[in-house]
Amino acid sequence: MLKFFRNPEIRQSLLWHLFLFLFSLCLSYFFPSHISTLWFMFSLLYIASHYWITWRRYRRLEQLGQEIDDMLHHQIPIHFEKYREGELSILENELSKMTLRLSEQAAALAEDKQFLADSMADISHQIRSPLTSSNLILSLLMEPDLSSARQKELLQELTQLLSRIDWLVGALLKMSKMDAGTVHFQQESVNVKNLIAKAAEPLAIPMELRGQALSLKGTSQVQFTGDFSWSEEAILNILKNCMEHTPWGGCIQAAFSENTIFTEIIIEDNGPGFDKEDLPHLFERFYKGKTASQQSVGIGLALARMIVSQQNGTLKAENRPEGGARFILKFYTH
Numbered sequence: 001m002l003k004f005f006r007n008p009e010i011r012q013s014l015l016w017h018l019f020l021f022l023f024s025l026c027l028s029y030f031f032p033s034h035i036s037t038l039w040f041m042f043s044l045l046y047i048a049s050h051y052w053i054t055w056r057r058y059r060r061l062e063q064l065g066q067e068i069d070d071m072l073h074h075q076i077p078i079h080f081e082k083y084r085e086g087e088l089s090i091l092e093n094e095l096s097k098m099t100l101r102l103s104e105q106a107a108a109l110a111e112d113k114q115f116l117a118d119s120m121a122d123i124s125h126q127i128r129s130p131l132t133s134s135n136l137i138l139s140l141l142m143e144p145d146l147s148s149a150r151q152k153e154l155l156q157e158l159t160q161l162l163s164r165i166d167w168l169v170g171a172l173l174k175m176s177k178m179d180a181g182t183v184h185f186q187q188e189s190v191n192v193k194n195l196i197a198k199a200a201e202p203l204a205i206p207m208e209l210r211g212q213a214l215s216l217k218g219t220s221q222v223q224f225t226g227d228f229s230w231s232e233e234a235i236l237n238i239l240k241n242c243m244e245h246t247p248w249g250g251c252i253q254a255a256f257s258e259n260t261i262f263t264e265i266i267i268e269d270n271g272p273g274f275d276k277e278d279l280p281h282l283f284e285r286f287y288k289g290k291t292a293s294q295q296s297v298g299i300g301l302a303l304a305r306m307i308v309s310q311q312n313g314t315l316k317a318e319n320r321p322e323g324g325a326r327f328i329l330k331f332y333t334h
Contacts (some may be wrong), residue, residue: 013054068099127168130161137161171299174233175285178306185227185311192222192256192265199235203243211249214239218256224263224331226311234307234315237300238267238327245271245325262313265329273319282317 137158141151177183193216200207200214207214242252246269256265274282278289283305286298301317308315313331320326 127165130165130168134158134161134165168299171303175299175303175306178310183230183310185230187225188228189223190226190228190231191220192224192258192263193218193220195228195231196235196239196254196256196265198228199232200239202236203239207243207252210243210246212243212246212252213250214252214254216254216256218254222256222258222263224258225333226313226331230307231311234304234329235265235267237304238329241300242267242269242271242325242327245269247271260333262330262332265331267327267329268320268324270324273323273325274317279317279319283315 137154141154196216246252250270253268281287283301285302288298305315308329315329318326
């Protein structure tokens, strides 16, 4: 009860009521005694009832404050149905929004923390493997009686491993930039035919060694509004995935068209296609399907979807009825 009168508002109110009470006593001398007695009793009853109701309201506010503290520190839910008064109902509504937002943020932070831990473990594993192989190759290169042919073979393997590490680190940096929202996508007219041709340039030699061919189907007028460089990165990752799963002598087809709603790019191969269990997880980070190669990291398709989504587009994958994989990209006009 003493804490109740520690509130400055209550003390000010008490002083004001005491002043009014004393003033009413002074006025009672000018009225008959029975009226003065009723006046005195009514004043006491009014002051007592006022502070009793106010004390109950403050008591409930104190309980609400304790429940909020328990919710924040001990995850104990708040029972808002107990608060039905006018201002308490408004406070209940606002606190309900706040606690819901806090719960969502806590769940999101827990998911982000777990995702970060899993990502760090995956990144560590993906980088450690080529680094271990590189150290092994370096130790072999230091042997004095190593033949020139063997030395050349080991250097080629080392070059491939270093290229893999460089690509992995670059892809992870790009994904982290998009996660942080620091990537600024250009809004310019992108010619789709030039985009696919430019994206396929780094794969020209590997595809030639595999006897694979890339065919383009579409007019040179097809275009969309976006960022050429980032879109090239997305197309390159999709083409690279198709190349790795297309058999020797196979063909990769890229068809593109445009309408008033979106620009569509369809990239297909005649490989084995996707396993049904892999289809829902193809665009998850570090996910490797059953048909993935040993060199696969599992972030190329995830990066591609992130780039397409950031440009008001969609990317999905499916199996062709006649066999093979199909990627469908749509860049929407509005």
